[in-house]
Amino acid sequence: MYPLFLDLTGRRVVVVGGGRVATRRVGGLLEAGAVVHVVAPSVTDKLSALVGQDSVSWEPRGYLPGDLEGALLVHTATGVKGVDAQVAWDAAAAGIWCVNAADHARSAAWTPTIARGEGAAEGIEVAVTAGGDPRRAVRVRDAIADLLAAGGLPTARFRAAR
Ligand SMILES: C[C@@]1(CC(=O)O)C2=NC(=C\c3[nH]c(c(CCC(=O)O)c3CC(=O)O)Cc3[nH]c(c(CC(=O)O)c3CCC(=O)O)/C=C3\N/C(=C\2)[C@@H](CCC(=O)O)[C@]3(C)CC(=O)O)/[C@H]1CCC(=O)O
Ligand SMILES: NC(=O)c1ccc[n+]([C@@H]2O[C@H](COP(=O)([O-])OP(=O)(O)OC[C@H]3O[C@@H](n4cnc5c(N)ncnc54)[C@H](O)[C@@H]3O)[C@@H](O)[C@H]2O)c1
Incomplete structure (x- = not known):
């Protein structure tokens, strides 16, 4: 993929x-x-x-x-x-x-599940696939979304928002 x-x-x-x-x-x-x-x-x-x-x-x-x-x-x-x-x-x-x-x-293309950042993490989108196990992908997505929301990832900007 x-x-x-x-x-x-x-x-x-x-x-x-x-x-x-x-x-x-x-x-x-x-x-x-x-x-x-x-x-x-x-x-x-x-x-x-x-x-x-x-x-x-x-x-x-x-x-x-x-x-x-x-x-x-x-x-x-x-x-x-x-x-x-x-x-x-x-x-x-x-x-x-x-x-x-x-x-x-x-399926020629697959839909990933997405963790979207808000606030300081606005603009960050992490797409997760789990090789054809969507509920597994969702659990990883949720963990990443929690990290983003808690400020646990390095989301500082190096360019202005687009
Ligand atoms: C991520 C997400 C995106 C979205 O749909 O937006 C997505 N499936 C989600 C949910 C979900 N899918 C299924 C269930 C029922 C429970 C279960 O079976 O586990 C649930 C749960 C629910 O619906 O709540 C069943 C299922 N899914 C596929 C098949 C066919 C097969 O496996 O062959 C079957 C069996 C159908 C049947 O039995 O007939 C196939 C695909 N599903 C994919 C994506 C692609 C692989 C992505 C990957 O694995 O990384 C792929 C290959 C193609 C595609 O569809 O894009 C979304 C999470 C949404 C979120 O973000 O919350
Ligand atoms: N990939 C995923 O994320 C995922 C998740 C759950 C289920 N599924 C799969 O997707 C299928 C659909 O799930 P659902 O819950 O939306 O089912 P559903 O039964 O609620 O909806 C099926 C839809 O298809 C329409 N339809 C039926 N025959 C048609 C035809 N010949 N042409 C056009 N439209 C037609 C029906 O009118 C209905 O709107 C499931 O049977 C399963 O195979 C996939």
Whole structure:
């Protein structure tokens, strides 16, 4: 795996699925400035509330080939392994990065968990992966977040905040 932080400002991201996992992903994508298009027969109330925003659209139906057009990145989390595999396959064929929430071995990209600093640690973001064991990653993330909050890491700036 090759870690990167992506500037998604104004970039189109397609999310296939509208459940708990998709809702979490849409939240993070919006924070990163992405323009998000959701394809799912139904969405959570929380996601439905986000669909009112300019940067989120929702196609209320199942996935169809062609839905990924124009996307830079795709997340698929339908709970139907065959559909997620199809989306991952279509994305790969189109040269689009795809996170497959159902199958780490067939996921071209993985979502890390993030510890974000506040106050004196504002601007620090530590992304954690645990090789495909997300709850393990979350525990390490929490420990780092605690350290950041307690001032236990060297967060002094050498450049002005951007
Ligand atoms: C970090 C986090 C980011 C996020 O989702 O935002 C994330 N998963 C989180 C939570 C979580 N995931 C799962 C559970 C249920 C409990 C359990 O199974 O443990 C919970 C807990 C919950 O949901 O509360 C199940 C699960 N996850 C994957 C599979 C498929 C597989 O393993 O093959 C299955 C089995 C599905 C099934 O059974 O069908 C796959 C992936 N999950 C990843 C990321 C990538 C690997 C990152 C890494 O390991 O470093 C990867 C490869 C791809 C991706 O999805 O990006 C997020 C923590 C959010 C936070 O920050 O709090
Ligand atoms: N990677 C992770 O972080 C993680 C965590 C937990 C679970 N999972 C996996 O993600 C899946 C989804 O989890 P969830 O809790 O969001 O499930 P969920 O059942 O709440 O949501 C599934 C969503 O997919 C939609 N959907 C179903 N068929 C579809 C289709 N053909 N096209 C488009 N959308 C379709 C449904 O309408 C619903 O909105 C789980 O089954 C599991 O495989 C991944």
